[in-house]
Amino acid sequence: PDQQMGQAAQQRQQQLTKPTGALGDLEALAIRLAALQAKELPQINxxxxxxxxxxxxxxxxxxSAYPQAVTVQMLRNFLNGGAAISVLAKAQNIPLEVVDLGTVDLHLSLPNVQHLxxxxxxxxxxxxxxxxxxxCQAALQAGQAAVQRAKANRADxxxxxxxxxxxxxxxxxxxxxxxxxxxxxxxxPGTGLDHSGVQQKQAVINRALQYHQDQLEAPLQALQCLGGFELAALAGAYIACAQMGIPALVDGFICxxxxxxxxxxxxxxxxWLLFAHAGAEQGHVLLLEQLQAKPLLHLGLRLGEGSGAALAVPIIQLACQLHTGMATFAEAAVADRPL
Amino acid sequence: PDQQMGQAAQQRQQQLTKPTGALGDLEALAIRLAALQAKELPQINxxxxxxxxxxxxxxxxxxSAYPQAVTVQMLRNFLNGGAAISVLAKAQNIPLEVVDLGTVDLHLSLPNVQHLxxxxxxxxxxxxxxxxxxxCQAALQAGQAAVQRAKANRADxxxxxxxxxxxxxxxxxxxxxxxxxxxxxxxxPGTGLDHSGVQQKQAVINRALQYHQDQLEAPLQALQCLGGFELAALAGAYIACAQMGIPALVDGFICxxxxxxxxxxxxxxxxWLLFAHAGAEQGHVLLLEQLQAKPLLHLGLRLGEGSGAALAVPIIQLACQLHTGMATFAEAAVADRPL
Structure with missing residues (x-):
């Protein structure tokens, strides 16, 4: 991040025709994006x-409350445009690519899906x-490769x-x-466990933590022992975003x-991590606190798929447009001094 | 509101390819709009x-922390596109009209502003x-007239x-x-009073409440004694929205x-009132509670101008698009039964 550009953006925010701080979290957001993009007037296009x-x-x-077959069924739904994330991406003209890292059906072959x-x-x-x-390494690299494709497509x-x-x-x-x-x-509850289901889930996790207890000191080992293909790919992608200079917008609990x-x-x-929303899954808020994250939206979402991230995109774009498009007190000849 | 259509929308929500409730507040929002628009598939265009x-x-x-001249200066800024609401309206192609109900400059004449x-x-x-x-009556009617113009322009x-x-x-x-x-x-603090300024403001309000104490029982009299031209116009507009069947999106503390x-x-x-956001002004959250309102955004805004309402528009539109565009479990051949 370019701290000098962040400071320039902060000074600009103080000159825009509004009481200082009146745009709330959107001011800090524009300032952060200015530092990340190394531009006084950041934009997300x-x-x-x-x-x-x-x-x-x-x-x-x-x-889980749902059968395992739903993973593959939902892959088809993403492609056919019927899933929440498909609708949100299409409505906003956001390119959506699907990477299947490994499902129970190893012979699965879907058009426009990368099957690893x-x-x-x-x-x-x-x-x-x-x-x-x-x-685990291959999954981390799959995340990195996705960010490389995003970069090649000029994603910001x-x-x-x-x-x-x-x-x-x-x-x-x-x-x-x-x-x-x-x-x-x-x-x-994840997709919808009842109380006894959540207790069962906790017991399973406790058993796993016990089983792997000597292997959990290093985060890479914890990821390998307890994570999942998509979790590793996500982690790899977030690190790659920082390395390639693209801000990442983090979705829900899993992300x-x-x-x-x-x-x-x-x-x-x-x-480089922006946090889109605080969801309904109880652990999400606690993890956001661990990351000292201040999420943009609080809509009680618990869907995943990147849906919360996609919902936050207009807010981020409007924050940039406010920062860039508003007049300064001097430009507008508006009194900028409190009495 | 058409409760039957609301129920149809609720049933649809339960059939969409997501765990029940996973879209959080957006589900209730789509259902409410279905009832208000009397359409199973509501849209905001x-x-x-x-x-x-x-x-x-x-x-x-x-x-106030700012001189009174700022009201008129900001009117010019709205027209010139430099104010926050100007940027937000332009970015989203939302028609923005300005009604000057009465400022200290009674000879003010600005292009495209209605001077009452x-x-x-x-x-x-x-x-x-x-x-x-x-x-007070004229201001209430000015609010009603604005909604009539909106209706004539097919506003939804x-x-x-x-x-x-x-x-x-x-x-x-x-x-x-x-x-x-x-x-x-x-x-x-409004536009930015310090602690002693807020105390002064409280004292002034206390004196006014004392002075008018026998006139405050009926809301119309309270409005006339303590309100303002724009406050009366807003109240008139919100009532007219219900009468004309247009959902109203309420902005910040003043609104x-x-x-x-x-x-x-x-x-x-x-x-008919949807609430866009909970702002930073301390009284806003208390008033939202009085109205049992569940605002969509929590961004610490305290600007007014309709800015919080304009920021919530994309979320509302996306909620409608999700409701309309997502596939049902049957359409997508996704298992809809928990195990």
Whole structure:
């Protein structure tokens, strides 16, 4: 980030025809984007969204309200335009690409989907590491490759989404390992578990944390043992965004857990992460606090897919347009001094 | 509102390819709009914004951080495109009309501004009613007339904004009279008063409440004694929106005080009011609670002009597009039953 340009943007905000601070969080947002883009007048013209999908072996423990087949069914729905993220991307003209990192159906071949087939989903991490070292590396690199494609397409904001039945369980387990918070604090209903389902999910995560307890010190190992293909890809993407100078817009609980992992792997990526929303999943707010993040929206979302990130795009674009388009007190001949 | 259509929309929400409730507040929003528009698939294609401006005699008591001349200076800024609301309206192609109800400069004549010249600002309500009965009626009718113009232009969402140095003081006084809350609870810094300025503002409002104490039982009299031209116009507009069947999107503290007055004048207008945001002005959240309102955005805004309402428009439009454009479980062949 270019701190000097951030300061120039801050000075500009104080000269715009409004009481100082009257645009609230949008002022800090424009100033941050000015520093990230190294432009006094930042703009977001080309958002890009990559949706990472993968299956999870831990689903065998009964941790999801929906059957595992829904991961692949939703891949088709993304392509056919019927999913929430498809509608949001189309409405805003945001390119949406889908990367299938590995689902239970290894022969799956869908048009316009990149099938990486890292495995038939992850392994059940109650009994063994979710990923091999090689799988985890390949997933991290898949995230990096997505940001490279975004960059090649002149993207100026990288949105990531995720799909994977069971992935709130993996995200919670990973976040517990990274933060020391207990599963009882972070585990929520996901796609719709009832109270006893949430308790079962917590018990499964506790067993996994116990099983891998000697392997969780380093964030990379925690990711490999407890994460998922899409979680690793997300973490790889967020780090790549910082390295390639593209601000990343983080979606919900899963993406925030991956962002926390990315920051632990490489703290320098933190300034490049913008947080789209605080969702309904109870662990989300706690993880946002760990990251000292101030999310833009509070709409009670708990869908994933990148939907919350896509909903925040207009707010970010309007914050830039206000910063750029408003007149200064001098330009407008408006009295700028309090009495 | 058409409750049957609301129920049809609710059933549709439960069939869309997402866990029930996963779109959070956007689901209730789409369902409400379906009932208001009497369409299972609501849409917002033609938002409209009327900005009501007026001056306030109570400014003589030193209740604003900015000089009174700023009201007229900002009118020019709205026209020249340099104000926040100008940028937000232009960026979204929202027609923006400006109605000058009465400023200190009664000879003011600006292109594309409707000058109603109800008076050289209101009277100082510490010593006399802010408006005569006739002025208050004319301002209410000006609000109604704006909604008629919106309707004639096929508007499907009415946004109102306001400008008037001193109008947080008038809005606070009016809100105190309507709710019984104390000035110490509702008065905030407005455009930027410091602590002693806020105390002075509270004292002024207390004196006004004392002076008019026998006239505040009926909301219309409270409006006439303590309100302002733009506050009355806003209240008139909100009532007219309900009568003409156009959902109204309420902006910040001033607009919310006017909305509360509108609901007290005619409780049937309440279902037609959507609340855009919870702002930074301390009284705003309390008034939203009085109205049992659940605002869409929480961005710490305190600018007025309709800016918060304009920022919420994309979220409302996207909520409609999600409701309309998403596939059902049956259409997408996605498993819709929890295990």
């Amino acid at each position: 080309q958002p890009w969204l990559t949706l990472f999908a993968g299956d999870h072996g831990v689903v065998a423990e009964g941790v 087939r890292l495995g038939p989903g992850t392994a059940n991490f109650v009994h063994q590491p979710a990923m091999s070292v090689e799988q 904001l990288f949105l990531a989404g995720e799909m994977g039945i069971g992935n709130t369980t993996a995200a919670t387990a990973l976040a517990c390992a990274l933060t020391g918070l207990a599963p009882a604090q972070l585990a929520g 925030t857990a991956a962002a926390l992992c990315a920051v632990r792997l490489n703290p320098e990526c933190q300034p | 033609q938002p409209w914004l009327t900005l009501f401006a007026g001056d306030h005699g109570v400014v003589a008591e030193g209740v 010249r109800l008076g050289p600002g209101t009277a100082n309500f510490v010593h006399q009613p802010a408006m005569s009965v006739e002025q 969402l009415f946004l109102a904004g306001e400008m008037g140095i001193g109008n947080t003081t008038a809005a606070t006084a009016l809100a105190c009279a309507l709710t019984g809350l104390a000035p110490a609870q509702l008065a905030g 919310t005080a006017a909305a509360l007055c509108a609901v007290r004048l005619n409780p049937e207008c309440q279902p």
